[in-house]
Amino acid sequence: MPNQMLRSFRFQIKLRKSPAVESGSQAPNNSPSGTSLGDGGFQECSGLEVEMDIQDYQEGGRNDGVIRRAGRAKYSPLILKRGMFFGAGSEVNRELWEWIQSVVAGIRPISRYDGIIQVMDVGENIVATWVFDRGLPAKIRGPELNAKTGEIAIEELHIAHEGLRLVRI
Template sequence: MDDLHNLLPAFNFSVSLYKTGGSDRNLIGNGGFAECSGLELSADIREHNEGGNNNAVRRMLGRVKLQPLVLKRGMLVNQTQADGTLWTWMTTMLDGQLPFDRYDGHIDVFDRIGATSFARWSFVRGLPSKLSGPTLNAKTGDIAIEELQIVHEGLRLEVK
């Protein structure tokens, strides 16, 4: 029996962010994200029409376009206040404090029971490009969700 019927679940994943060139001691986020999107690469294809050959178009590879990663999670709190780690990362950059902290990271996708990581996307030299606080609405019982967008300088799928 072939293994093509086994599909990777999209609900069991973990996100880790750590300082570029650092170690897990510099971790600012581990797990805890409810959604992750932006695992995408696209190539800029340029068309070149050859003179005298009206039946063909040559296609040449241009630059790779990297999409921002979009991470969503429930806003975390400790005993006395909300966790402001992501907000501190964004505001120190906006305040012009040099050097900017860049973060590498990886997104691991696990089997249904969480025992084995089957795929890992790794990105390098990430910077926050957008951070959104929760939409507050007293009429619902929804969890406060914050959204972080990270621009990066490279994305790779590491098949385990």
């Protein structure tokens, strides 16, 4: 099968409530299926990256180099630009703003959301799916209100998370 380049694609984001984490549990949730915060569409998504912390170990008697070992993984925040989460019908989803406002207000425990990012080709076929775990709102920037444009979309949303996996390609 020849390599195909995706010349035109779109993607959707789904946020689902994370299950409560038990003390000492480190098992990732492989398919977010909790209460929905919303489904959304955005023009841009960045931050699908994992960086490994590489540790150098200087072994005694080995002068020609160092031993390198894998340390912890660091996940970049996801950055969603120019889009919206939708509620019932085509109404704007208020739950996203309420989630952020509850974090700012100090309401504890903080609700965490797992997410699914699905990339689709022009024929609506899903060609890749990323899943992230235990997302927190890190930053939100609303639109620049301008009577000429009438925009109400989210300009930028940053979501910090605890894990990222590519589950389908």
